């Protein structure tokens with residue numbers, strides 16, 4: 596179990612000076628104090644029954660993924676003002692800087708901004724690029740953006756909209772990859788894998804797929820075989836399938852391990868060890884990531900501490916920076 600105040604946390608923080616973050620959702624990285632300020636500034640009310648103190652963070656293991664996702668009832672209600680996108684981007688990058696993150700691939704579904712800010716998809720993407728770019732520069736962090744589409748009926752049309760926005764902006768180099776997220780029990784449109792493969796080929800995007808987070812081994816296999824994933828988000832279910840582990844190893848597909856998140860969502864049950872050691876035994880590459888650090892009230896340093904509590908060494912953590920660089924979709928990292 597990833598004990599919140601395990602002494603290893605401090606040890607990891609003391610000895611690791613540079614970090615790379617490959618799996619973090621921008622919305623899940625906004626400090627709670629910033630959320631409160633923006634909600635007040637925009638006079639946004641909380642949904643019925645939502646208790647800010649109780650529901651905005653997830654600090655203990657949840658009974659279901661749906662329970663874990665409760666904070667998103669609020670995270671989709673802001674920012675309505677352009678200036679508040681700047682404000683939240685600065686807060687996100689500041690908290691990454693506090694965790695000694697030198698480069699980050701930030702994920703966002705982008706399109707939620709079009710409704711909030713009454714703008715086109717291209718404007719939403721442009722604003723996201725500008726806000727995160729300026730914040731990253733201010734904090735001395737290299738950042739790339741990953742566009743997230745969600746499983747379900749709208750996955751294909753949302754991807755088409757996002758790709759058109761990317762084309763409209765002249766294929767900005769800030770965008771480095773595509774991500775598929777959402778409820779793994781939900782089917783996706785039949786044309787989605789081919790669309791993602793085509794975008795990978797045409798634009799050189801890296802592909803990362805949330806798969807095997809809630810127990811579905813076949814989703815991990817589909818991520819590799821159908822979506823040509825370069826990386827797998829979570830991938831915990833693969834730990835129990837030696838053939839699949841061998842496939843990930845043979846293809847060099849990297850698993851984005853989010854130790855704290857995996858405990859909070861129940862992806863790794865309380866009474867089971869995290870499959871990190873299985874990944875290692877089979878030669879599956881992995882990177883330690885934080886997923887939604889502000890929702891957890893933790894940071895990447897804590898996730899690395901949690902990985903050490905699962906049996907990894909300080910030496911493993913010190914090597915993580917180079918591993919993250921190797922599997923990053925960003926170019927020219929030094």
Ligand SMILES: [Zn+2]
Nearest residue numbers: 620805828886
């Ligand atoms: Zn995630």
